[in-house]
Amino acid sequence: MADTMRGVYTNLTEIRRNVFCEVAKIAYEGGDDQAKKLDELPYKIIPGDVATYRESVFLERAIVGERIRLTLGLPLQGVDRPEQLSDGLAEAAKPETYYQPPLINIIKFACNACEDNVYRVTNMCQGCLAHPCREICPKGAITFVDKKAHIDQEKCVHCGQCAKVCPYHAILHKERPCASACGMHAIGSDEHGRAQIDYEKCVSCGQCLINCPFGAIADKSQIFQVIQAINAGDEVIAAVAPAFVGQFGGKGNVGKLREAFHQLGFSGVEEVALGADLCTIQEADDYLNEVPEKLPFMGTSCCPAWSVMAKKEFPKYANCISMALTPMTLTARMIRTQHPHAKIVFVGPCAAKKLEAMRKSIRSEVDFVLTFEEMAGMMEAKQIDYLSLADDNKSDFDVASADGRGFAVAGGVATAVVNAIHRRYPDREVNVANAEGLEDCRKMMKDAVCGKYPGYLLEGMACPGGCVAGAGTLQAIKKSAAAVKRYAKRSPHENATENAYRVLIPALAEEGGVDTEVEETFEAQRPVAKE
Structure with missing residues (x-):
């Protein structure tokens, strides 16, 4: 949906x-x-x-x-x-x-206790002579009362055939909006x-x-907890996801963003696209080392909701999802090497990152996770008008590549990994399949395990459109995607392999186990039993 x-x-x-x-x-x-x-x-x-x-x-x-x-x-x-x-x-x-x-x-x-998966006849029904809805119903659930179609809900099996054949489109399929949107x-x-x-x-x-x-x-x-840390005088550093561009207005003015965060009490701001570059290199290495000799295909790792879904529902192929650490975790670990006592706050579009940060088996180094919408609330509380701020006159974040910044848009992760592979092996053929939304991600995995994607790189994104469509974003999805692509072009580096921090990958990834990732995610969602 x-x-x-x-x-x-x-x-x-x-x-x-x-x-x-x-x-x-x-x-x-x-x-x-x-x-x-x-x-x-x-x-x-x-x-x-x-x-x-x-x-x-x-x-x-x-x-x-x-x-x-x-x-x-x-x-x-x-x-x-x-x-x-x-x-x-x-x-x-x-x-x-x-x-x-x-x-x-x-x-x-x-x-609202919305009806879910129910077919209803609307007042558009003309009581036509043909009665195709009645004739096609396999359960005899449709009769005509006062020359209008009527569906007996006790008999209806929700096949939808009546809605398909109605020439007036008078039969609607009512779905609960939240359930319709849930790919799980x-x-x-x-x-x-x-x-x-x-x-x-x-x-x-x-x-x-x-x-x-x-x-x-x-x-x-x-x-509340982030502001408590700021008020306590802690060093609090924000790690901002690539989808930030345009979320607070404007066209990706990073100087204004740094100034806004400074006024909120943050000690510094780092771009998570840096970690995206490192993730790209890790995934490129995984693909080159394992596909197709050890693994029939490989899925990307950066979207936690897609990754957990794939591992939970296809456990025999869990190892086909890359073991690379996510951009959030890699960026936070890099920050920690220089600021060992800081509180690190991931600021992004994603609700699932809140669970990822809590995992014990993969030490994320992230203390708190805030969405863009929550951050906008903090700005409003401090009466910060982002667009009216003066630029801090520092250069843009200048270490992340265009490919790393492109992680925020559907297709961007796979593109970055393929480009990194081609830097080392220009003639290596890398086939790609990508899916947006967990329903389509599931279909892609089913096709993959059936052999439809031999040797492929699979990109999964839980949110249709990619991270720019995450639950914590502020702007229209297409507008955000365009802003991210414009900002990516401003990078002095085209490809992740040009990132100078790539030499840190072995040290940053040394605690990268994922054995209990799936179980931890669901454990962190299970309600606490009331005494």
Whole structure:
């Protein structure tokens, strides 16, 4: 399902940004009255006594309250027992605090209980003489009442044949938007018809939360903890994902971005495209050393949601996904060599990176993960107008290649790896297949294990469009992709092999095991049992 809301400033967008902004304000202000301010925050965000978005202002405030708790990294409370919104704040206020599982949450009383996989006849039905819908139905589920088609839901098997043959397109297939967007088929319904996540399947791609038009799904944030670390005087360094270009406005002015982060309290900013270069070189080596002699094909590693899906659903071919460390991890490890005591914050488009950073078997060196949207909330809290900032007059990030910067757009990873291979072996043929969205990624893997892609390099991206379509992005996908490509062309280096930091790869990758990656990902999503 395409994400039609991205880049459109909706009521939901405003509520999300207001929550991020107000929580960031309270965190920056500090003081002993934080709990009081948080308890009063729903009334500040939803003022008055008249509902604006839903049937009740009390419901609106309750939903905002849950979103505030998730932004603090705290678990949902629900409405079935009396609790203060700020309960648990003391733990959340510790800079080292990580959220309790699960990461992706459904606010049950915000869910619309949308119908899922149901065929309904609309008022477009003309009661035509031919009745093709009735004639083609294999279960006799369609009858005509008052000259209009009627579907007996008890008999319907959801084959969709009626919708295909209706000459007036009067039969619609109703799907729950979040479930339709979930490539893992992880969303079902509870006993009340409300959405429910199967955390044994969820890989935290975040497509459900950006496709729910009721704002009932949200992930937990570390805004509060990052600001606590800044307030404590820690050295806090941001590692910014390649998809950042244009997310905060403008056309990729890096000088303005560095200045904005400086005003937020960050000690420095590094470009994760640097790690993308190192990942490219690792994957090129993996491919050259193992395909096709040891492995029938090789999949890229940088998208954690795709990687985990492929390894979980095709365990016999788990070793066909590259063992290369992700750009986030490689960049963070590089930063750590020069800043051993810094807090490292990955800033990017991806919800799944929040789980990747928590893994124990692959030491990521990332302390916190923030999305671009969460970062925008912090900027608003400090009243930073990105476009009006003065350039810091330093040169652009000048170490990442154009190929490394292109990782953010679908097809970019495979292109970078192929280009790196061709630098060493110009005549080596490298066939590529790529897929966007976990549904298509699964199909690509099925084809690969059936022998359709012998010796191929497979690029998988959980988000349709690539990282520029991640759950934490701000801008329309096509606009972001174009901005990234323009920025990539400005690099003084064309290919990852030109990166001077490539000599560090052996040292940075020495702790790169992935044996428990899949199990750790699902363990980090399983809800904590309530006592």
